[in-house]
Amino acid sequence: MVGKLFNVFRTIGKGLKLTLGHFFAATKSREIKPITDSNYFAQKTGTTTIQYPHQKLPLPEVGRYQLDVEMDDCIVCDLCAKICPVDCIEIESIKSTEAIGKTSDGTTKRLYAARFDIDMAKCMYCGLCTVVCPTECIIMTDTYDRSTLTLNEMIYKFSDMTAADAEEKRIALEKQNAERMAAKEAAMQTYRNKE
Structure with a gap:
């Protein structure tokens, strides 16, 4: 019985030693370094958290975050919706009676986008939709912190029709x-x- 009690106090002492060691070592804030820094992950002292949103970690340039659509360049080809593995893109097109205009790369627009919705709650951020877009109108932005209270607010409507x-x-x-x-x-x- 005394041996078990001693083992309990010894285990509690080890845990407190570890906790207090981290507590007193965290006397300074985390230093924000660029992601290209060779010592980016080498910070051993200081707090491990940052004071978000006042401090933000640098983002990689090739990161995959929120989708955005430039509707002036969209030809409503529906390729992004077809390739999406989770069906988070819904497009409804209406054929035009004549040419509508041209995109920034010179492609003639012949379809109206009656509906162009992206459900970011379903999106798995794979980036396939950005790869297949012939006019490169759908891109991934560097925005990652669009918090909402309901899932309905995660459906972004890009069509202005x-x-x-x-x-x-x-x-x-x-x-x-x-x-x-x-x-x-x-x-x-x-x-x-x-x-």
């Missing part, structure tokens, strides 16, 4: 398709009458 505008574009497309079908039928009827 309203529901009324989208419906107007759909009606114009249907009208153009109907006119083309009527012209095609008229041409077929003319061809049949010649025979």
Whole structure:
């Protein structure tokens, strides 16, 4: 019984020695070093935490963080949504009746983005969507601290088209398709009458 009691006090003493050793060694704040520094992980003394958000650790340039879409450069090709392994990108496109404009790299835009939503709560930050984008309009930014209170706030809506505008574009497309079908039928009827 005395041996077990001695073992209990000895174990408690070892734990307190370790805890107090760290407590008194942490007399200075952590030094923020650039990530390229050879001694980046070699800090043995000082506190291990930083005073966030007043202090921030440097970020690597090739890090994968929040997604952002430059809609002026998007041709709504849907490649990013197709390659996404977790289906966090939802795109709804409407075909235009004529060319809309050009992207910054000269690609002609022929589709409207009625909806372009990215659910960052589902995103696994793999970066595949940024690789397949032909106009490089979807990128990963260096922002990593977008805290929200609900999961619905993690759905980022990049399309600026309203529901009324989208419906107007759909009606114009249907009208153009109907006119083309009527012209095609008229041409077929003319061809049949010649025979």
